[in-house]
Amino acid sequence: MKNSRIIRTLAQKLLPFIFLFGFYLTFHGHLSPGGGFQGGVVIATAIILLTLSYGIKETENRFKEKHLSVLEKLAILAFIFLGLLGIFFGYPFLKNFLPLGQRGYVASAGLMIPLNFVISIKVAAGMTGIFYALVKYRGEI
Amino acid sequence: MTPINISLLLFMIGLYGVISKNNLIKKIIGLAIINASVVLFFIAIGYREGGLAPIMSRSEAVDSANQIFVNPIPQALMLTAIVVSISLTAVALALVVKIYSKYKTLDVQKLYEE
Amino acid sequence: MLNHLPILIIIFPLSIAFIILLFKKYIIALSTFSILFSLASLLKFAPSVYKGQIISYHLGGWPAPLGISLLIDSLSFFFALTVLLIGMMVIIYSIPDKKYNHNYYFLLLILLSSMVGTIFTADIFNMYILYDLVAIATYLLIAYYQHGVALKASFNYLLMSAVGLSLFLLGVGSLYAMSGTLHIASISEQLPEIFAHNPQIIIMSLVLVITSMGIKMAMVPLHGWLPDAHSLAPSPVSAILSGVVVKVGLYCLIRLIFGLFSTEKILVNIASHYILMVFGAITLLFGAMMALTQTDLKRMLAYSTINQIGLILIGLGFNIYSGFEGALFHVLNHALLKSALFFCAGIIIKTGSKKIKELAGFGKKNPVVAFCFVILSLGIIGIPPMNGFVSKFLICLAAIEAGYSILALVIIFASLITAAYYFRVIQIFYSEPIQPNSNLPNIDVAENSLFWDKYFRLWPIYILTGFSLMLGILPSLGLLLIRPAVKILLLNIIK
Numbered sequence: 081m082k083n084s085r086i087i088r089t090l091a092q093k094l095l096p097f098i099f100l101f102g103f104y105l106t107f108h109g110h111l112s113p114g115g116g117f118q119g120g121v122v123i124a125t126a127i128i129l130l131t132l133s134y135g136i137k138e139t140e141n142r143f144k145e146k147h148l149s150v151l152e153k154l155a156i157l158a159f160i161f162l163g164l165l166g167i168f169f170g171y172p173f174l175k176n177f178l179p180l181g182q183r184g185y186v187a188s189a190g191l192m193i194p195l196n197f198v199i200s201i202k203v204a205a206g207m208t209g210i211f212y213a214l215v216k217y218r219g220e221i
Numbered sequence: 222m223t224p225i226n227i228s229l230l231l232f233m234i235g236l237y238g239v240i241s242k243n244n245l246i247k248k249i250i251g252l253a254i255i256n257a258s259v260v261l262f263f264i265a266i267g268y269r270e271g272g273l274a275p276i277m278s279r280s281e282a283v284d285s286a287n288q289i290f291v292n293p294i295p296q297a298l299m300l301t302a303i304v305v306s307i308s309l310t311a312v313a314l315a316l317v318v319k320i321y322s323k324y325k326t327l328d329v330q331k332l333y334e335e
Numbered sequence: 336m337l338n339h340l341p342i343l344i345i346i347f348p349l350s351i352a353f354i355i356l357l358f359k360k361y362i363i364a365l366s367t368f369s370i371l372f373s374l375a376s377l378l379k380f381a382p383s384v385y386k387g388q389i390i391s392y393h394l395g396g397w398p399a400p401l402g403i404s405l406l407i408d409s410l411s412f413f414f415a416l417t418v419l420l421i422g423m424m425v426i427i428y429s430i431p432d433k434k435y436n437h438n439y440y441f442l443l444l445i446l447l448s449s450m451v452g453t454i455f456t457a458d459i460f461n462m463y464i465l466y467d468l469v470a471i472a473t474y475l476l477i478a479y480y481q482h483g484v485a486l487k488a489s490f491n492y493l494l495m496s497a498v499g500l501s502l503f504l505l506g507v508g509s510l511y512a513m514s515g516t517l518h519i520a521s522i523s524e525q526l527p528e529i530f531a532h533n534p535q536i537i538i539m540s541l542v543l544v545i546t547s548m549g550i551k552m553a554m555v556p557l558h559g560w561l562p563d564a565h566s567l568a569p570s571p572v573s574a575i576l577s578g579v580v581v582k583v584g585l586y587c588l589i590r591l592i593f594g595l596f597s598t599e600k601i602l603v604n605i606a607s608h609y610i611l612m613v614f615g616a617i618t619l620l621f622g623a624m625m626a627l628t629q630t631d632l633k634r635m636l637a638y639s640t641i642n643q644i645g646l647i648l649i650g651l652g653f654n655i656y657s658g659f660e661g662a663l664f665h666v667l668n669h670a671l672l673k674s675a676l677f678f679c680a681g682i683i684i685k686t687g688s689k690k691i692k693e694l695a696g697f698g699k700k701n702p703v704v705a706f707c708f709v710i711l712s713l714g715i716i717g718i719p720p721m722n723g724f725v726s727k728f729l730i731c732l733a734a735i736e737a738g739y740s741i742l743a744l745v746i747i748f749a750s751l752i753t754a755a756y757y758f759r760v761i762q763i764f765y766s767e768p769i770q771p772n773s774n775l776p777n778i779d780v781a782e783n784s785l786f787w788d789k790y791f792r793l794w795p796i797y798i799l800t801g802f803s804l805m806l807g808i809l810p811s812l813g814l815l816l817i818r819p820a821v822k823i824l825l826l827n828i829i830k
Contacts, residue, residue, distance in 0.1 A: 111276070111277065112276055113274075113276070115300065117300060117303075117304055150357065153353050153356055153357040154357070156353050157350060157353055157354070157357075160346055160349070160350045163346070164346070167339050171396060172339070172342075172392065172393060172394060172395060172396050173339065173342045173346070173392075173394050173395070174394055174395040175395050175396040176395065176396070203304075210311050213315070214314065214315075214318065217318055217322070232501075232505070236498065239494055239498060245490070248494060252494065252497055252498070255497075255498060255501045256501060259501050259504050259505055259508070262505060262508055263508050266508060266511070266512040295508075295511070298460055301460075301464055302463075302464075302504065305464060305467045308471060309467070309471065309493075309497055312471055312474055312475065312493070313490070313493055313497075316474070316478060316486055316489060316490045316493065317490070319478070319481060319486050320483070320486050320487065320490065323481075323483040323486065324483060332487060335483075
């Protein structure tokens, strides 16, 4: 796929839209099918598409593995911190203490939006890390 | 052939793959089939006759008070189970990559003799 | 903050694990601190649990049948205490070795926190998820040194364990389909009515649960992964696998059979008398006989684990008070003794060799470790001043009381075989080497160790041996811990 000009151009032009779709799935997780995990996988798919069309070296220059690894660990620590935040107000772990809005609108379901966002970042970074690890070994065997 | 029977049949097919195939990658594919069959089993449990997808909608075509919805809890449980299945496949593939780089073969009979 | 302690016991080592992976500094201090914190928080519950109080914590504020809740009663307190104690010893034992980098401590902390999570949770689907996390951590820890044989053993274990956990999920699914809730206490209340209408599905889920937990705790037809996985892993990992990870499968089995299926008495009777006792006896004899023929030290200890697990299953299968007491006490004893034996094996392999035949003269080279090995093997065989005697005696008493006297003879016969294979090793320790100048290296010359490594490696062995001797001389201390736990098991059976 590396020598195809159509796929390279399309991948480059479609990349922001795939990211947007991933975040849309994440933030509407409480209203329609989706949520953190699905959005994260779509975002990782965008980076995988870039790898398939441009090669691993170019993609790794832009989405560096060190940054992704740090982002992944910060995301899981942020998840635990958000859960513990309720404890400081006296509620049990992971209790929904942000205000609930109207049912059916995006700005409802208090704690789920930050949690979905953090999970999508962690899953995207994790999936991309797994893909990098499996692809980089291709030459060494 | 209800969906529950089909899911148990898929479980048996996946188990046959794990037991009898000689290639390590085919064993991992059998494992993925087993996990998919368990997901199908759970979703099939949650089905209700005449039910719609469990999505709250603001439109007037769906009368949220008197409509029968499919059980959404197995679907939420299966999201977590799919994540677990993916991480299991990833760990298995990492082990297979390392085994191949040490032994240069993926055949179970040859690996057993070494 | 104090009534949020149950969730903090699980979350704190988990977050310290990720902090270790992020910063890669102060690894040993952080991991020791996190396990000490969990142990101290757990001991804070000891007075109230001893009085029989049940502490439950609802995550997210959702009440019991709707949400996930954590349950600390005396049974889960006992198992969690064993897990954290052995975990602490394993972390101390692996301090001197420079080859254990941040990845190892990360995996170890995730293993310990998810084991405690599996023990505390009162929700069967949450139990599956956390148990899968335990399993993934063990696959990676077994393959830590990346030798070829260890990778093959880890892959074998992965296939069998993943199929077992999928079977467990099928059993969980059938229980959920019939009762509509995932909470253990709620399902056990609805069980008699469900059993009156469709008994087939409840029997199917009972069989699936026993089979899947049998794969995870190495009941005999399903034990094939254990000898390879436990013998080819690094020594502290073998200690925690043989000592504690196998017991978590036992805990899930106990909680589901005697906690969930126990309201329908015929199920418990069939499960315990026909399945647990029979397979326990087969496991006992099989493990003993296979261990007799091994030439590798760690493989012999792994088959000895299968031996003792069979004994615990027999003790559970009698369904009476002294049987449960003996079985649970043997869980504690076997965890202490087997972990200390694997620690000794680690030192023996580093300064001697893996094969038993080549260990001649080890008793003269390193008298302290050899003496501890002697005391610990007396414990597993079941000779009076040690704790193994108390638990085996209780199980034999329970055999006679329940009317199965032939099983008491089988247990004594298996103890004789155990004595045979342990005494063979001890005899080789204290005999003269065959070649006069055998090239066994000195204990002071060990390649990648810190200056004070003798203390970090030897003190866990001394502490665990001391506990075993103390529990053997004063068994009432151990029974103090176990009697409240046994009351939980008998709660539904007496009624």
